[in-house]
Amino acid sequence: MTSSFKSIEENLKAEAGKLLESGRVEIVLAYGRGYDENHPMPFVAKHPSDVANMVFNEYCIHNLARYLVRYPRGTKIAVAVKAADCRAVIQLIQEEKIKRDDVVFLGIPVYGMKNPKTGEIIDSKTTCGMYNPVLYDVLLGEEVHGQKIVSPYDVLADYEAMDKEARWAFWKKEFDRCIRCYACRKACPMCYCDPCFIDQSKPRWGDKSPQSHGNLMYHLTRFHHLAGRCIDCGECSRACPVDIPLYLFHKKVAKECEEMFGQAAGMSIDDKPALVNFRVDDSDKILE
């Protein structure tokens, strides 16, 4: 049984109100009304009175972990987190961008979120496909059980089956369409570098112009920077104005990292991010 969006909204408002009144947190990150029903916006509540503008429906798909790094270190923040978003916050804690006791997790068990552009239900084809948050201080609805658990990496099967020429042609076509608006980078909770490597001019890693080799360097390096850190929330693909299926590449890298290093991103606070860690007995086979 899954609790309706309405009941989650009520719980969210109640909980946010309590937290703000008690002064436990200075800010609550949730969702507010957008220019119409299908387009809610991330919303920041600072006073108990702001809680009234909060809303929660099937289009509240944004990953609010993105905004945590924007506030000075140590501000007490409550954040409404769905399953994937929760893993993003855990990964930020792993990387010591925020401290565990500065964040209040308002967990939202969720099923049936919709992508406003296409109207389809968001599922494990474009995200991690998890329903219940991994970690939460308050749960705003009943845990979702009984849903079919589909591995988030099944969607890769036919891309991995492609031969490399076809796969190269596919990715070249996709990356050539990129207009370098960097929405994917800004939407990603793990991409908090400002300036990013691609903005640097000394060294010039990739050209600024939206030609294929500049786009290729930007995207491939970003995939590498997110290896073992990407929590597969799908925000980058949804933010892309030209709908480049970035989630495919991120899923592939996440799958390889899980197989090679035996650790999925953002699953527990005590893990260390995979690429700043090593095991002396890592097998050399991963290099073949």
Next chain:
Amino acid sequence: MSRIGVFVCHCGLNIAKTVRVSELAQFAATLPDVVVAKDYKFMCSTPGQEMIANDIKQHKLDRIIVTACSPLMHEQTFRKVLAASGLNQYLLTIVNIREQVSWVTHDIEEGTAKAKALLNGAVYRARLLAPLTSRVIDVNPDVMVIGAGIAGIQAALELANTGKKVYLVEKNSTIGGHMAQFDKTFPTLDCSACILTPKMDSILQHKNITMLTSCEVSEVKGFVGNFDITIRQKARYVDHGKCNACLACTEKCPGKGVSEWDEGLVKRKAIYIPFPQAVPQKPVIDRDSCTFFKKGKCRLCEKVCEQKAIDFDQQDTFIQVKAGAVILATGYDLMDTKPLIQYGYGKYPGVYNALEVERLFNSAGPTGGKVTMRDGREPQAIAVLHCIGSRDKNNSEHCSRVCCMYSLKFAHLFKEKTSADVYQFYIDMRAAGKGYEEFYNRIIGEDVKFIRGKGARVAQSPDEEGRLIVEAEDTITGKFIKVPVDMVVLSPAMVPRADSRDIARLFNLSTDKQGFFMERHPKLAPLSTMSEGIFIAGVCQSPKDIPDTVAQANGAAAEALTIVVKDKMELEATTAMVNPASCCACQNCVRVCPYGAPFFNESKGVSEINEALCKGCGLCASVCPSSAIIARHFTNDQVLAEMEGLMEF
């Protein structure tokens, strides 16, 4: 725009044979920013070097490319040439066209083409070279030696004699370490105290040495040249300043404590000095056995002490010590043989371990040098069992190197002091040191019985009361042998101190499986460690005998001296630095650096790099997502430019 000078070397025929050097020079002249392009027979020769120096002045060159042999050969030579002619020594790039081109091909076309590509890469890189000045930090001249066994004492004396101030830190209440417990030392059988106490005394008298006994290291901060170490001075309840070592208190004291120094064979007073020649020869009070601390009354020693040196409410104090280098000589312990139930140590009183027997022989020991067993009898038959816990997968896989020799010494001393038959149960007699084999032959001559077979079991003799049976297989005859003896001596494995891993963590060292400190390189750098400025000597690195320990102590003293002899220290120039504008505070660099050079500046919210600790490997530069870290001399754009140049043709 840079003004690059390219100098191609023939190296006699070594290069010229398979690379058209003049054509290479002409090719260089055509490249952008190249102002001078010459080739010469021997660039590394004096005329060759002068040619470079002159061209620098004459053409006002600001980048030099030497196309010759491997940078590992002559990079330093040509750097000196640049420095001599007023150009920053890092504005130099070496192109290796000998080891990696001319010597590995016979095809002159292929060789020349590759040389051109490598040269082109060097030109791209040379344009982006930046002058680097290595920072100089001042060095604290003092040295700290931790552990005052023979290793620590020897190192401290060597350093103090050069005029350096030395802090000698010892956990026990006296210096001397295990060697002070011995009676004789192999192979010369000279008395351990006779060769050690003079050194202990000169430590006491030496104006440059500050002796810190009953002290432990509690915290280590800083880096090579500028260590800031906190020492915990454990409370001794005796003010050593006032005490004139009349030792009246030790006679009156009713307290009874187990004497660690005598390996528990005998009791000692609560206020005591471990052994007569102890340095400092001033007593300390052991809380656990002092009746005042236990029951709140007595204070006899206080009444008796004319100097009023007794102070029961003394507390642990902390001493801050600054040092330029640190030598660890923390020594070893013998393995606890109680878990090896087959030998019955701790169960049968007739079973002793090596250190206990050393105390028996020692004239200052519990029995005044007489070999009498715990029940007062003089043993008629004694068995010495080798390799107890050593060379054993289930305990310590290493060979402890010295037990064969001290077992032979025991045999000699037993023969000399008693009329007992002595058996040695051994696997291999390892007598490889100077004079060792001769000592072994001498002992064989003294009618000691050698049984080639590891002792398998020690059991109580069923018929003779108080006697033990050593069971083993004499592998030479293949017979099962049961030897009735009165006394069994075990030669246990030498293992690192129980707290060796904590000390390693304090000084950022790694330890091997057993817990011995890891040297930087087993063959070429056995005394230095991965942490710059921290040196190791003696058994804390691996089991060894006294001659090797002393040699290592001298070596470690010399290496420490190389740091503290200069009051300034030049840091490597090719270290890394953080550009704060681009740092996104992800702290990847802090997590990966093996030397702990980067640290997170909480107030500024960015990472910074302590250039004294940085070794210039560049790991942090490659894990930095926003490439905010500049690895000097191997910056991102220098490497990218070189790659671009290499791939152009």
Next chain:
Amino acid sequence: MSQTVTPYLEMSQAIMEAGGEALKKCYQCGTCAGTCPWTPITDFNIRKLVRFGQLGLDGIEDFMWGCSTCKFCVDRCPRGVEIIDVVTAIRNVYSGGGMLPQSLRAFVGSLSARGNPWSGDQAKRNDWAKEKYPLYTKDKEYLFWSCCTVCYDPRNTRLAKATAELLNQSGLSWGLPSVDVNCCGESLKKVGDLELFERLKNNNLDYFKSNGVSKIITVSPHCLASFKKDYGDDYEVLHLSELIARLVKEGKLTPKKDFGGVKVTYHDPCYLGRHSGVYDAPRDVLKSIAGLDFVEMGRNREQSMCCGGGGGGLWMEKLKGERLSDLRIEEALETGASVLATACPYCITMFEDSVRTLNVDDRIKIKDVTELFLESLDVNIEELMAGASDLNFTCKM
């Protein structure tokens, strides 16, 4: 016989291929020979056997039968050499083609023909049970693996009976294996006939798989060690003493009868102690019986002395004065105990013989822990045994 030999490396290569590769790690330190209980009383020398194996010297077959695989040497070997595997490999290589000693020929013959070492009729395997106890079916939780020795050897059938009774009393759902199972093959493997061992093992595995066996109770530590080591690890194998200890702790079984202060000492069977690491369970069971004055022998737990029955020893001739079981009985007598308890049918057989040959059967009785425990539950074994099957043979000694 001349003293000169030449190394015959093909043989040592064969030994290594047959599972003895650890023999190259041995540096001949003599600990094993010094520890082996046989060295003092026989001319068997395990170190010399390994040495011969290292160089493939001939003459090895003369003294390769002295080992009773008690694992004392393996635990003490400073190089971690699996000496039992070396002995098994040597026997496999050198015992091919009828080179078996006379006393073992019957043993191997019976196993290959009848699937049990006692030349007992395969069909009569469960006769001791007299259909009183259920066969194992899929729905049952435990399979009570009745070892061949407790099926055919008259003295040990009492052990089978006692176990069956006890399992009933404990209310667990259990069943006996059908007659088409055969010996677990542990001793056979240690005698070196690896090929036959595989056949016996696979037959048992087929039975296990087809009947969905998952939990097995063994009464013989030899079956316990064999199932755990060689039968894969998807079976949960328990020795009976472990099960009883658990049931007592859980309060499902509580001894009633008071033994009135009888002095009992306990012998750790090598395959229950050193091979399988079970030391405390049998002791807890004995100590749970009121009025039982428990006393330890000098050599106990890890240091327990072997009874000599392992590695085919039960079936081999032993000269007088070269029997470990005799020494063990003397050691038991020294403790003043009147009952020597143990938990292995092999040990019981060996000790019963020694008690008879030393004619001290009036001073000490040999009992299995299960038998003692059953007595404490006020069940009289005698009348249980009244209907014992009329087996027409006695075990040869």
Next chain:
Amino acid sequence: MLKKTAINKISELAAVLMEKGTLLAPVKEAAGFNFREISDAGQVNLHFHNTIISPKSAFFPQMEDFVRYQTGKSILEAAPVELNLKPVFLFGVRPCDVKSFEIMDIHFSGTGAVDPYWKKRREAATIFGHAFDLNEAADPAEFYHTLGIGAADPQGSDIFMVTKDNDLLFKSITPKGKKLLEELTMLTEASAGDRKYFEDYIARGHDYKTRFASVEPKAIATEFESIFDNREFWKNVSNACLSCGVCTFVCPTCYCFDICDETLFNKGTRRRVWDACMFTDFTLEASGHNPRTNVYQRLRQKICHKYSFSIRKYGVISCVGCGRCTRYCPVNIDIFSIVEQAVKAKWYKRL
């Protein structure tokens, strides 16, 4: 002059235009429609509401090469990139986008130095305007009517097209359009009924409502000037903003660009690329100082540029209400809701 043709014959018209010059028309892609240079006539597809990226890229492409040079040689020897253009036919441009060219003309050729690239491309192009379908509901994000642009406003197009059942009516508005329309012989003459239908379609277009009421530019400008320093207001509206470059890149009236050198193997090109005031390094000065480091400063800059500075400087709101920035914003920020809040937020006076 009014001509027409059947909608399903559009590909023939496209083929004719392709011979005359370069045809840019809406093409269906994965994420929606975009103006692309047509290589095969079948690509032209008019079943669209509006393209993702505005047609400004026809005259102000995302990447324009200025000079090609050789490292190490003097700049004098560098070769400027010649811009020899064939005639361009910009087919199927919505009225709000057509209006945006007029606004962009102010910046690129109206004031100060004329941008030769924009001017050349503009002159070489003939614009086929295309009316919105009036019986379809307006896209929720659009608000062009608020800025005085009719749904079928032909003003600014050379030729204006209106769909009538399954025909397409073409009316020439400018002489350039008239000349081209005459050349397009394959179009048939339209009937009187078609002309009448065309006229009142235009009229109906004017009162075709979008979201907001009409606004008065001067009033908005003064509101924004007084609210400029109200940090609280701007923080609230920009809390959700990711500060990415989507809104500026899809916007028809954003024209900021950056000039950069892209070198490879000693050869280099100096080229112009789109830049966005929302990027953090947009205002990064050589000294390292950056006047706009916070998101609210950048969002305030973007909105005030269009609804405050543009009015003060050129008297016109630099926005045509096409709604692209709202439709493609990853976090659904709507520019005109902010304008509305700014105007309604009378309480700013109290500060």
Next chain:
Amino acid sequence: MSFEPKILGIACNWCTYTGADLAGTTRLEYPQNLRVVRVMCSSRINPSFIFRAFQLGADGVLVGGCHPGDCHYNTGNLYARRRLAVTRKILEFAGIEPGRFRVEWISASEGNKFAEVVTEFTRQIKNLGPQNKFKISQ
């Protein structure tokens, strides 16, 4: 003229570069398609270097480092092993033949291993032919 590949080598100064010098001093012969960049440690190699190398037209990239456990900087190559493994998987998924990028642990004393690896790698790249996927066309 048969296809002569351009191979970029990135070698760590303490082990592989010294090994390469040793191959030279022992006069071992190997094809000359390899152009080596010297860096202080294999952990200095930023994965973007590998992407950039292929964009510059490299037909193959060979990275050489110390054997795990021998790194002059203690743990450098242990991090490099993980990072370059991910780089390899990204290249593979993007469509670059896995055979074009290779990581080898070559110590300072393994001159012959260096020569063998370069010869074998050059032969492998020759079979794969020119790489013009990532290559920036001028």
